[in-house]
Amino acid sequence: MTGQILIVDDEPAIRRLVRGAIERAGYSVSEAQTAAEALIEAHREGCELVLLDLGLPDRDGLELVTLLRAIDRAVIVLTARDATAEKVAALDLGADDYVVKPFDTEELLARIRAALRRRNSIGNISAPxxxxxxxxxxxxxxxxxxxxxxxxxxxxxxxxxxxxxxxxxxxxxxxxxxxxxxxxxxxxxxxxxxxxxxxxxxxxxxxxxxxxxxxxxxxxxxxxx
Structure with a gap:
């Protein structure tokens, strides 16, 4: 696998669960527990996709979606917030996908593969x-x-x-x-x-x-x- 996935969540148990599943699938992983840490890690070379919790202690995750998309990072929102309005807001701000906790790790991995595939195919829309x-x-x-x-x-x-x-x-x-x-x-x-x-x-x-x-x-x- 190429590129790195950043997990942004203030709950250590969630980060451990997600990290284990992603690493077993062959991806490299970094972590952040606050919005401030997330922005530092997301700017590092090699970061391709961010799994973003919306309920961060220092900043609303929706604000981060726009900032992460501005630096060309794919974003999958991974959160307990299941209100339709939250989903629409995140997607309209540029999130690639929205997964509600609790989640199935296989489904999450499928969403990650799809987001990375889409990211890597940008610019090749000439192919049928x-x-x-x-x-x-x-x-x-x-x-x-x-x-x-x-x-x-x-x-x-x-x-x-x-x-x-x-x-x-x-x-x-x-x-x-x-x-x-x-x-x-x-x-x-x-x-x-x-x-x-x-x-x-x-x-x-x-x-x-x-x-x-x-x-x-x-x-x-x-x-x-």
Whole structure:
């Protein structure tokens, strides 16, 4: 494995648990228990991803999300705060993902792999994205299923393209609505629901049990790649 993962949490037991799981998976790890320590460690060469608790003793973790993204660190929020508003706020500030405690370590490792894969693929959006039977080619503006072109509406393609630029990352309703419909429609979630239904019908094996387009209730959507 390359790069280092920084664990930011003021609870020693949580840091030990997470560190053990991550090191067994082959990653190198550093730790911080305050926001001040986190900013020092995050600036060190080699740090790629930060697992960030929001309830830090010296500063609210949400403030750190913006600062960490400004220095190009991937951020997965790892916290006991499970309110939808907190999730939306963290994701809108630039967090790559949001995992609520208590958590399954295998799921956490999968989220870490996805965030690092996404980070390392930035700048290579010219390569088609293949998800099962579906191929999304943003350069050619072509979407196919089993090699056959799929006809999408302009809004369906725009939503799909936005999700495909950020595979495996939750994009909030507001972020998708702003990108596709504009600032005046950030509260018109029904527009997005209708468009997502169309995408599922055209691209999913079973639209009633979607595997490509995951809904995060009250938060947004994730394209599972």
């Amino acid at each position: 994205l293949v998800i099962g039977r579906v191929t999304i080619d943003l350069t050619a503006r072509r979407v196919s299923r089993d090699g056959e072109d799929v006809r999408l509406t302009r809004k369906e393609y725009a939503v799909l393209a936005e999700l495909a630029r950020h595979p495996d990352r939750v994009l909030t309703h507001a972020a998708l609505l702003r990108a596709v419909w504009g600032d005046a429609h950030v509260d018109d979630v029904e527009y997005l629901r209708v468009t997502m239904r169309g995408l599922r019908v055209k691209l999913e094996d079973d639209p009633a049990a979607p595997s490509m387009f995951r809904n995060e209730p009250g938060v947004g959507y994730r394209l599972v790649a």
